[in-house]
Amino acid sequence: MPARTSHTLRNPFGLPALIPLPGVRVMSIQWHDAVRVSLNGSTTVSVDSNELAAEMLLDPLWPSGERSARAREAILRAMARADDPGPTIVAQRAFAAAAEDVGLLMPEPPKSLAPAGFKSPSWNRNKRR
Numbered sequence: 001m002p003a004r005t006s007h008t009l010r011n012p013f014g015l016p017a018l019i020p021l022p023g024v025r026v027m028s029i030q031w032h033d034a035v036r037v038s039l040n041g042s043t044t045v046s047v048d049s050n051e052l053a054a055e056m057l058l059d060p061l062w063p064s065g066e067r068s069a070r071a072r073e074a075i076l077r078a079m080a081r082a083d084d085p086g087p088t089i090v091a092q093r094a095f096a097a098a099a100e101d102v103g104l105l106m107p108e109p110p111k112s113l114a115p116a117g118f119k120s121p122s123w124n125r126n127k128r129r
Helices: 006-010 050-058 066-080 086-101
Strands: 030-038 044-049
Touching: 030 050, 030 086, 044 050, 050 066, 050 086, 066 086
Parallel strands: none
Antiparallel strands: 030 044
């Protein structure tokens, strides 16, 4: 099995990355909360930036939908205004809505399987004799 490189993890469909245009400044801003999407039913990718979301939305394998077009516009607007956090938040929400619209949005994994209020025993504490 070949080793997975960071490029294959960041570009899950295996297509070339976005090529910057001369004179256009594009900054990749990390999202506060990643959006988890399913690629083929068995692979889940955490999309955590405008750049990765744009790569996925512009990929021909991404299913088309009404919200996908809106998400593309929102992400491009956020990439153009990288110094303003407002468009980035809108882009993240638009991407999540587009992923949900085409059935690729995955739920967040559970934080813990333990019930609320559970306290683990201290296994390293000295035992009383």
